[in-house]
Amino acid sequence: MSESNHKNILLFAIGNNGRQDDGLGWAFGEALEQRGAFRGEIHYRYQLQVEDAELIAGADEVIFVDAFKGKLPGGCQWKRVEPSANFEFTTHALSPEAVLFWCEKLYEKTPEAYCLLMAGEAWELGIGLTLVAEKNMESALEFFKKTYLNPATQTSPERTAGILVRTPF
């Protein structure tokens, strides 16, 4: 159940680092790369797209990492994602649930999927995260390291059920 067991894991870092805290997803992906802690594939996206359904069809596990506009307890949230026809009011961009739904219906595959959300507070044109967003990202990285990357916690209820996690500041 862990990446050390050679599961094919995809991580989608979603956002736009030209829009302040909308860059949280990319910053998280880049931090993981820099720290060399994650051995799955990291894909950077402005938005999730239909062809991502084909990509995840070949994966065992998928993690969607994105900014969240609003408040989150502890600044971040980890949750299980299930396929859902949650598409009625999206534009070119799809939700993680909708990508999983496409994958299930068109390619008959349903990889295990999670979503890691980090709260941001500024969304205007500009490069760089706010201090609050940076703090939330560090919390998310700490959580990810402890709960996801640590083989000892791979099957913990928190990790597999996608329970809301409060991270200590």
Add this chain to the structure above:
Amino acid sequence: MQKVIIEPVTRVEGHGKVTIHLDDEGRVKDSFFHIVEFRGFERFIQGHPYWEAPVLVQRLCGICPVSHHIAAAKAIDQLAGLDPKDLSPTATKIRRLLHYGQIFQSHALHFFYLASPDLLFGLDAPVEKRNVMAVALENKELARKGITMRKFGQEIIRVIAGKRIHGIAAVPGGVHKSMTIEDRDYFLNGKDLPDVDTMIEWTKEVVGFIKDYHEKNALWLDSFASYPSGHLGLVNADDGSLELYDGRLRGIDSDGNRTLDDIRDVDYVNYFAEGVEPWSFLKFPYLRHLGRENGWSRVGPLARLNVCDSIGTPLAQQEFEIFKKYTGGKPNNHTMHFHWARLIEMLHCAELMKALLHDEDILSDDILRKGHRRPEGIGIVEAPRGTLIHHYQADEKGMITRCNLIVSTTHNNEPMNRAVRWVANNVLDGKPELTDTLLNQVEIAIRAYDPCLSCATHAIGQMPLKVTLYNHEGNIIDERVKS
């Protein structure tokens, strides 16, 4: 006065809202398509070194960053002292291949995932059916092909630019790298990805579909949101054929008379002005000599096929002749024919990609040229949605001091307003009800233009659909919210 608000519009990029104003008798008094997203990018980029522009401007859009990248690169070439003819054949061909990959994937996305519900399910389809998932579930093979075609274009971008987003392909005076034999063969041998010949075959099938669909549905496709207009686009400087990367700007009126006679793109500033309205952040470009009221033009696939004399690839040329014959060689002013024109362009791009992938120049390491600095640069390309203009000035230190962007959707601002007005006049008038059919038709009219209203921010938790109906006293009498 009563007011109907539809906000925002679904399955287009970014947010917009439509306001339809009714008089006391419930008749349409006026209508507006509001663009309420303010980007401010032209100010944001000031003070940055000019060579950063092609990378920075990609952040304008999550769907067509490549178009902004290439338009900016053409402008930056001029700041570096180079005109398009000065670039090496390899640099030009790599940029063209990138551009055609972008248009191919963008058009595929629009047709399969945005427009197909409008075409397959029609004007009166129930809300739960008016989406691409319904199309996919009823046409799985079509959906899988659509995904693969889009992927092919995205892979062209990834291989050339290094990444599918915010990659680096064009640099001042050329390109960052050329293609390797392995890169090229990936698109030709069909081992890991259906090959470019398959893309051509599948696109022919889709063009066949739209022609067949038109034969069966000519009445509504020819009439829905149709109105006379000017048309604008690039044409090849030598023979007037369809040009997407570099050419002369040509304008025609609704009868085909020239309004802009193949001007050099760098002279655009002498011919264009931009109007503003208090109810929209988007400007309204028009041809100066025709004035604000008459000088607006449509841009994009329909306009491009209207202004060009021919198409330079054989299969697309055959389809172009059929398309032109339908209107007796006259300009085609049928809004819903954007979809038909878009697919012919897709075929053209597939043929162009094939030709370039078989061209040895794309493997050469002759990728960069140098020139003498200039203070100003203008780059114009035909983006998937239409004519895209990037204009920069830089100081002696190379810092950008002025930037003006006229994006495709800006050109189509007035045309989209006209399309909304058509729906308001023909569908709503006398029936002041907020019905699904009405909302659907407003959206179909706008969506034909494939507008991109600014999709560069998204964060989960946004994008509600709010529909509000006001009576003549300004009170809300009906409201719907989707999220």
